[in-house]
Amino acid sequence: MATVLDSAHIEHCRHRRMFHWTAPLCTINFESTQPPELRADQNDSLRGGSSPRMFTCGDAENAFKVRLSIRTALGDKAYAWDTNEEYLFKAMVAFSMRKVPNRETTEISNVLLCNVTQRVSFWFVVTDPSKNHTLPAVEIQSAIRMNRNRINNAFFLNDQTLEFLKIPSTLAPPTDPSMPIWIIIFSVIFCIVIVAVMLLILSGIRQRRRKSKGPSEVDDTEDKCENMITIENGIPCDPLDTKGGHINDAFMTEDERLTPL
Amino acid sequence: MEKSRPLWANPLQFVFACISYAVGLGNVWRFPYLCQMYGGGSFLVPYFVMLIVEGMPLLYLELAVGQRMRQGSVGAWKTISPYLGGVGLASVVVSFFLSMYYNIINAWAFWYLFHSFQDPLPWSVCPLNDNHTGYDEECEKASSTQYFWYRKTLNISPSIQDSGHVQWEPALCLVLAWLVVYLCILRGTQSTGKVVYFTALLPYCVLMIYLVRGLTLHGATNGIAYMFTPKLEQLANPKAWINAATQIFFSLGLGFGSLIAFASYNEPSNNCQKHAVIVSLINTSTSIFASIVTFSIYGFKATFNYESCLNKVILLLTNSFDLEDGFLTASNLEQVKGYLASTFPGKYSEVLPQMRNCSLQSELATAVQGTGLSFIVYTEAIKNMEVSQLWSVLYFFMLLMLGIGSMLGNTAAILTPLTDSKVISSHLPKEAISGLVCLVNCVIGLVFTMESGNYWFDIFNDYAATLSLLLIVLVETIAVCYVYGLRRFESDLEAMTGRGLNWYWKAMWAGMSPLLIVSLFVFYLSDYILTGTLQYQAWDAFQGQLVTKDYPPYALAVIGLLVASSTMCIPLVALGTFITRCLKRGDTPPAA
Numbered sequence: 009m010a011t012v013l014d015s016a017h018i019e020h021c022r023h024r025r026m027f028h029w030t031a032p033l034c035t036i037n038f039e040s041t042q043p044p045e046l047r048a049d050q051n052d053s054l055r056g057g058s059s060p061r062m063f064t065c066g067d068a069e070n071a072f073k074v075r076l077s078i079r080t081a082l083g084d085k086a087y088a089w090d091t092n093e094e095y096l097f098k099a100m101v102a103f104s105m106r107k108v109p110n111r112e113t114t115e116i117s118n119v120l121l122c123n124v125t126q127r128v129s130f131w132f133v134v135t136d137p138s139k140n141h142t143l144p145a146v147e148i149q150s151a152i153r154m155n156r157n158r159i160n161n162a163f164f165l166n167d168q169t170l171e172f173l174k175i176p177s178t179l180a181p182p183t184d185p186s187m188p189i190w191i192i193i194f195s196v197i198f199c200i201v202i203v204a205v206m207l208l209i210l211s212g213i214r215q216r217r218r219k220s221k222g223p224s225e226v227d228d229t230e231d232k233c234e235n236m237i238t239i240e241n242g243i244p245c246d247p248l249d250t251k252g253g254h255i256n257d258a259f260m261t262e263d264e265r266l267t268p269l
Numbered sequence: 270m271e272k273s274r275p276l277w278a279n280p281l282q283f284v285f286a287c288i289s290y291a292v293g294l295g296n297v298w299r300f301p302y303l304c305q306m307y308g309g310g311s312f313l314v315p316y317f318v319m320l321i322v323e324g325m326p327l328l329y330l331e332l333a334v335g336q337r338m339r340q341g342s343v344g345a346w347k348t349i350s351p352y353l354g355g356v357g358l359a360s361v362v363v364s365f366f367l368s369m370y371y372n373i374i375n376a377w378a379f380w381y382l383f384h385s386f387q388d389p390l391p392w393s394v395c396p397l398n399d400n401h402t403g404y405d406e407e408c409e410k411a412s413s414t415q416y417f418w419y420r421k422t423l424n425i426s427p428s429i430q431d432s433g434h435v436q437w438e439p440a441l442c443l444v445l446a447w448l449v450v451y452l453c454i455l456r457g458t459q460s461t462g463k464v465v466y467f468t469a470l471l472p473y474c475v476l477m478i479y480l481v482r483g484l485t486l487h488g489a490t491n492g493i494a495y496m497f498t499p500k501l502e503q504l505a506n507p508k509a510w511i512n513a514a515t516q517i518f519f520s521l522g523l524g525f526g527s528l529i530a531f532a533s534y535n536e537p538s539n540n541c542q543k544h545a546v547i548v549s550l551i552n553t554s555t556s557i558f559a560s561i562v563t564f565s566i567y568g569f570k571a572t573f574n575y576e577s578c579l580n581k582v583i584l585l586l587t588n589s590f591d592l593e594d595g596f597l598t599a600s601n602l603e604q605v606k607g608y609l610a611s612t613f614p615g616k617y618s619e620v621l622p623q624m625r626n627c628s629l630q631s632e633l634a635t636a637v638q639g640t641g642l643s644f645i646v647y648t649e650a651i652k653n654m655e656v657s658q659l660w661s662v663l664y665f666f667m668l669l670m671l672g673i674g675s676m677l678g679n680t681a682a683i684l685t686p687l688t689d690s691k692v693i694s695s696h697l698p699k700e701a702i703s704g705l706v707c708l709v710n711c712v713i714g715l716v717f718t719m720e721s722g723n724y725w726f727d728i729f730n731d732y733a734a735t736l737s738l739l740l741i742v743l744v745e746t747i748a749v750c751y752v753y754g755l756r757r758f759e760s761d762l763e764a765m766t767g768r769g770l771n772w773y774w775k776a777m778w779a780g781m782s783p784l785l786i787v788s789l790f791v792f793y794l795s796d797y798i799l800t801g802t803l804q805y806q807a808w809d810a811f812q813g814q815l816v817t818k819d820y821p822p823y824a825l826a827v828i829g830l831l832v833a834s835s836t837m838c839i840p841l842v843a844l845g846t847f848i849t850r851c852l853k854r855g856d857t858p859p860a861a
Contacts, residue, residue: 075588079595086595125591176402190383194441201448208455209700216698 070142072149073173075129081169089128093163094121097132100162101148104155105134108147112137149175274339275458277534280544282462286531287332287548289469290678292555293671294374294643295520301496301560301567302638303512308503309496313557315504315513320553323785324517326777327742329545330749331523335532336541337761341685342526345533346745349753351850355842356744357686360526362835363737364682367525368710370729371679372450373717375672376442377644378665380422383442385661392417393652410813414649422644425808426720429824433720440718447711450676454684454703458534461677468674473555475667476562482660483565492568493561495633511792514785520552524738524745527678530685537765542774563642570650571632578627589620639730640723643668680706727805728820732828736793737835743786744839750779803828 074097079086087093098119105114118137124130133142152159152175160166167177277283304312338345343357384391395408395416403409408416419425426433453464483489503509522528532541576599583597590609597605610617637646651660680703687702688694694702717726749758755778759770797803803825806815820828 077594126593127587127591128594129588129591178401189387190380193383193386194379194445198445198448201445201452205448205452205455208452208460212456212698212700 070145070148071131071133072145072152072175073129073131075127075171075173076163076165077169077171078128078163078165081165089124094124094130096162097121100155100159101132101134101152104151104159105143105148107155108151145174153178275534276536277458278462280535280539282458282465283531283535283539284544284547285465285469286461286677287528287544288551289465289674290527290531291521291548291552292469292472293520293522293675294668295516296552296556297559297563297668297671298640298642299638300516300520300556301563302636302642303516304496304560305564305636307506307509307512308500310499311501311504312509312513315510316517316553319510319513319517319785320549322777323514323782324521324553325546325549326774326782327518327523327746328521328528328549329542329774330746330778331528332532332541332545333758333762334745334749335529336535336537336539337758337765338529339533339537341533341687341689342529342682343686344689345529346748349748352843352846353744353748353752353839354846355839356741356748357526358842359737359741359835359838360524360529361683361686362838363734363741364525364527364679365710366729366733366831366835368676368679368683369713370717370726370733371672372446372676372710373439373443373714373722373726374640375446375449375669375676376439376718377422377640378668378672379442379445380439381644381648382662382665382669385658385665388658390648390652390657390661391421392648393657407810407813410811412645412649414645414652415813417648418640418644419808420810423723424720425723427809428807428818429721429724429805430821431721435715436718436720436722439722440715443714443718444711447707447714449673450680451703451707453673453677454680454707455700457684457688457699461681464677465674468670468677471670472667472674475663475670476555476558478663479562479660479667480558480565482654483562483569486565486569486654488572489565489568491572491629492564492566492633495568496560496564511789514789518742518789519734519738520556521549522675522678524741525679525734526682526686530681531678533685538767540766540768542766542768542771566647566650567633570646570653571629571635573650573653574632575627575629578625582624582627585620585623589616724805724807724824728824728828729831733831733835736790736832739786739790739793740836740839743783743790746778746783746786750783755779 076089078089095116098116098121101119102114102116105111105118114134115137118135119132120135121130121132134148135142152172156167156177160170163170277286307315334345334349338348340348341357342360343354346357347354392414395404395413397403398405405416407420411419422439424433424436452460454461484493535541579599579602583599583602586592586605586609587594587597590613647664648661651657651664654660683706684703687706688699697705716722719725749755755775759775763769803820804817805820807818808814809816
């Protein structure tokens with residue numbers, strides 16, 4: 009009976025298209041107006057669950073809220089969130105709890121989901137199979153953290169699109185190479201520059217030594233424009249255009265004495 | 270044995286050297302900022318006017334003086350008038366200050382270049398905090414690019430008083446930068462002439478590549494439309510005109526003595542008028558070209574940030590109201606917000622403080638200049654591009670080329686007077702003089718690698734060259750026109766190049782340009798005096814943003830010293846020459 013009522017309301021909700029919570033009639037979430045046991049009961053009956061549970065699903069202490077952003081992650085390839093996906097989720101959580109050493113085996117039926125919204129977001133708790141209470145949050149937290157990668161991969165999501173609120177994800181540390189890359193490149197360029205500087209200095213010294221050894225002209229761009237300085241009476245003549253004056257026309261260079269033909 | 274002056278192998282080397290010197294980082298990181306601040310497309314009007322009235326004439330003047338006198342700045346101005354040797358000396362002092370602090374930019378460019386070979390780029394992700402549950406706090410508050418700049422590169426201290434110690438990583442990069450500069454100037458014009466082919470042409474190649482890439486980025490048109498939409502009311506703003514004049518002035522590198530030095534290696538018959546016009550036009554068009562690239566990158570970054578902001582708001586609303594994933598989009602956001610506000614006012618008012626108001630205009634309006642533009646804004650845009658390593662390497666390589674090209678000019682301004690002076694060049698070979706200059710500059714430059722180094726860099730950047738240059742160029746113009754004589758200079762030029770001087774140049778040199786410079790000078794002085802105390806931006810690590818602080822007294826003293834040491838050269842040397850001459854005249858006996 010409750011099922012029929014709720015599915016009618018679900019249809020009504022879909023027509024409204026927008027919100028799925030505050031109007032108590034039009035919601036798949038259950039507000040805390042209903043007694044906890046019944047709520048869990050209805051939850052299970054909707055999903056075809058079997059035995060009634062005596063635990064509160066939305067127990068604030070040990071419940072975790074999960075949020076999925078499937079369309080953001082997958083775009084066109086997004087799958088719809090239905091009961092089968094929820095089953096897989098329960099299975100992954102049970103798997104994570106099973107991986108914890110020295111624990112009793114957790115079954116899928118120990119994992120309870122509720123308050124599924126269109127977002128998609130829901131709350132879950134893990135109950136202890138024998139003792140009828142929910143497992144402490146710390147244990148669940150560490151178990152999920154250990155297997156976070158596998159849970160993400162099962163749904164094709166990542167840490168940002170499959171969020172466990174209150175369970176911080178371990179961020180991957182940046183890969184630190186043993187030697188920072190920049191030092192390698194720096195050393196290479198540094199050595200090249202030093203070698204080039206040495207080469208230039210040494211060739212300059214060699215050129216200077218060659219020049220001082222003989223007065224022969226060296227094939228150097230700088231020396232191409234060198235004028236022969238004539239010395240008359242022990243006084244050197246400066247080329248005409250470098251200094252601002254003091255050229256005595258009486259002193260002419262050798263070739264200018266002879267008039268051209 | 271005397272050597273005649275070394276020459277450029279061909280006039281093209283000279284033009285490239287001037288372009289390489291003039292086209293520098295200012296074209297890339299200052300002009301787009303000015304364009305954005307002073308009316309976008311309409312800023313081009315005062316810019317062109319100032320180019321024609323101030324830039325071209327003064328550039329031609331300096332090239333003509335250098336080519337005519339065939340000496341570095343000290344010798345050239347001494348030849349014009351013995352009392353004006355101080356102008357040349359002031360140019361050398363300013364160039365010395367400039368080369369001290371300018372090369373640290375090349376060091377930073379090297380640092381970023383070497384770090385671009387990693388995947389992912391180190392400034393694209395925040396480092397983790399100690400227990401690996403979240404990101405480093407400073408990085409969260411600021412952004413990852415700001416964190417990488419302020420913490421990893423500079424390791425900046427909270428204020429200029431906390432000097433900290435020399436950081437070895439930037440220090441190594443600085444040493445490398447100086448070695449590269451030394452390699453380029455080692456052989457004088459012989460080596461510089463070959464290097465300028467690369468430093469002049471390669472930045473254009475990279476800018477072309479970036480132009481194509483930038484224009485094809487998503488959201489680039491937003492930036493370009495924003496930039497080029499003219500805001501004509503800014504034409505009436507005097508600050509726009511003043512900034513245009515200042516930008517032309519400093520962008521061409523007038524007054525440092527580098528242009529005189531380059532021109533002194535010319536053949537006397539070189540047509541420097543044509544070259545002056547070419548260089549100034551190329552400089553201006555490069556500025557405009559670079560701002561198109563910069564604004565397409567701005568547009569991309571702003572659009573990216575705007576869309577991220579929208580996505581954050583969408584995520585916040587989706588999570589708070591448990592809406593269907595993918596239901597909220599940018600197009601129906603406003604409508605849905607209105608619905609939510611009216612239907613669930615209580616919950617909405619809880620969520621409202623966390624919602625940021627996303628606005629594309631405000632993202633575009635964040636105008637940044639200087640190192641902030643290159644090392645923070647551009648890196649932020651680059652990290653979001655595909656194959657970001659390639660774009661990063663290209664970009665910082667271009668910055669390096671621009672920076673080294675300008676450094677060649679700066680060092681030439683210092684070295685040419687030194688090598689011209691017979692006292693020094695007779696004792697030391699050219700390589701040793703260059704090496705000594707580079708070594709001294711490198712050692713002093715280590716100050717900028719300390720933790721407070723960036724604050725000292727800002728001091729030098731803002732005050733070392735600004736006022737002094739205006740004074741130097743003013744004295745230069747007056748010296749050529751009125752002390753040496755405009756007619757005498759005109760006949761000199763005609764004899765040298767074979768071409769007469771157009772009336773336009775004469776009118777500008779004698780009248781317009783000195784007036785402009787005087788007005789700029791007056792404006793700057795009054796601006797300094799009116800602002801009262803000088804302030805600077807310090808990085809606050811706890812807030813993750815810049816805060817304004819006052820300079821301590823000793824920093825103000827350094828600023829005063831910077832300005833005084835260059836400007837005082839002019840009157841002091843004039844006075845010294847006058848006194849020496851008086852003494853000589855008094856000493857010489859009247860008859861032999």
